[in-house]
Amino acid sequence: MIEMKELSKQFGDIQALHQVSATIQKGSIFGLIGSNGAGKSTLLRLLAGIYRPDYGEIRIDGEPVYENERLKQRIFYISDDQFFFNNSNMEDMARYYAVIYPRFSYDKFHRLTELFRLDSKRNLNTFSKGMQKQAHIILALACEPDYLFCDETFDGLDPVMRQAVKRLLADAVVEQQLTPIIASHNLRELEDICDHIGLLHQGGIVFERELDGLQSNIQKVQCAFSTAKGIEDFSGLDVVTMEQRGNLSILVVRGEKNDIEAYMKKMNPLYCELLPLSLEEIFITEMEVLGYDIQQLIY
Numbered sequence: 001m002i003e004m005k006e007l008s009k010q011f012g013d014i015q016a017l018h019q020v021s022a023t024i025q026k027g028s029i030f031g032l033i034g035s036n037g038a039g040k041s042t043l044l045r046l047l048a049g050i051y052r053p054d055y056g057e058i059r060i061d062g063e064p065v066y067e068n069e070r071l072k073q074r075i076f077y078i079s080d081d082q083f084f085f086n087n088s089n090m091e092d093m094a095r096y097y098a099v100i101y102p103r104f105s106y107d108k109f110h111r112l113t114e115l116f117r118l119d120s121k122r123n124l125n126t127f128s129k130g131m132q133k134q135a136h137i138i139l140a141l142a143c144e145p146d147y148l149f150c151d152e153t154f155d156g157l158d159p160v161m162r163q164a165v166k167r168l169l170a171d172a173v174v175e176q177q178l179t180p181i182i183a184s185h186n187l188r189e190l191e192d193i194c195d196h197i198g199l200l201h202q203g204g205i206v207f208e209r210e211l212d213g214l215q216s217n218i219q220k221v222q223c224a225f226s227t228a229k230g231i232e233d234f235s236g237l238d239v240v241t242m243e244q245r246g247n248l249s250i251l252v253v254r255g256e257k258n259d260i261e262a263y264m265k266k267m268n269p270l271y272c273e274l275l276p277l278s279l280e281e282i283f284i285t286e287m288e289v290l291g292y293d294i295q296q297l298i299y
Helices: 039-045 090-100 106-115 129-143 161-175 186-193 213-216 257-266 279-289
Strands: 002-011 014-024 031-034 055-060 075-078 146-151 179-184 196-201 205-211 218-224 238-245 250-254 270-274
Touching: 002 039, 014 055, 014 196, 014 205, 031 039, 031 186, 039 055, 039 146, 055 090, 075 129, 090 106, 090 129, 106 129, 129 161, 161 179, 179 186, 179 270, 186 279, 196 213, 205 213, 205 218, 213 218, 213 279, 218 257, 218 279, 238 279, 257 270
Parallel strands: 031 179, 031 196, 075 146, 146 179
Antiparallel strands: 002 014, 002 055, 196 205, 218 250, 218 270, 238 250
16 A cells, blocks of 8 residues: 655755645556646656655555665556666566566566567667557566556557557556556546546645546536526536536536436436546546636646
8 A cells, every 4th residue: 555645845946746645555556647747757756766755755555665675676667768778678677677676577578578579689779669668568567566656658659559558557456466556647548447546736636536436426417408497407416517508408417327317307308318428528527616727737
């Protein structure tokens, strides 16, 4: 389990993180979203023990991370900027990581290298950005860590490879109780793999939610009546937002789908349809309610 309490980090005049508190359960797949400069990379580097927090504390399985060599053998950090030794190939990097990570599996390394069709003896500097990402992911999984911190890991991968990586991460969660934290500014990449989502904005976590509960408790309602309706006509619903287009009402409503359907049926609409919201639509709605400028927050 990862515990963060009032975590803060500053670089000169820039407040990268400010009093971040969160708990991430072991075995969950946690998606960390936010715009560029929100503090995602800084948070991951603090979790990996690369940076020391200015204030607050991080504990993983009850232990502090910074300068904890034994704990770091169970953590792997995939940076947005790939780093490999000069003139090295994947075999060289595998031998290096095998010294650091006692559970390093050469069998898994060779199996994944073959799966991704990479030449493990080719100089890594000649790989494309996407191929370097694949190489880093292979090495990370071969180390068999308990915690994997991924910074924009899907960036640079083609759609087929993105799906393959998501499947490998999901399998590792089931088979070895891996706990991945995946930082991204792209909600669509996280929607089909993460079970928890945290939104980081201006150095702080705005909110953290379980994805299933977040998606099941909010619905988009499109309905039409013989005469236009106002928001007061839907007083029996927990209306988050409402848009009126002539006699067509478009609402975002909190609550269970069956309860909303039953209420709408009593209003005798000419037309009514409940639609699921994408993760991006949910976050846009939630942030607008909180008064945030969504254009600055996500894009």
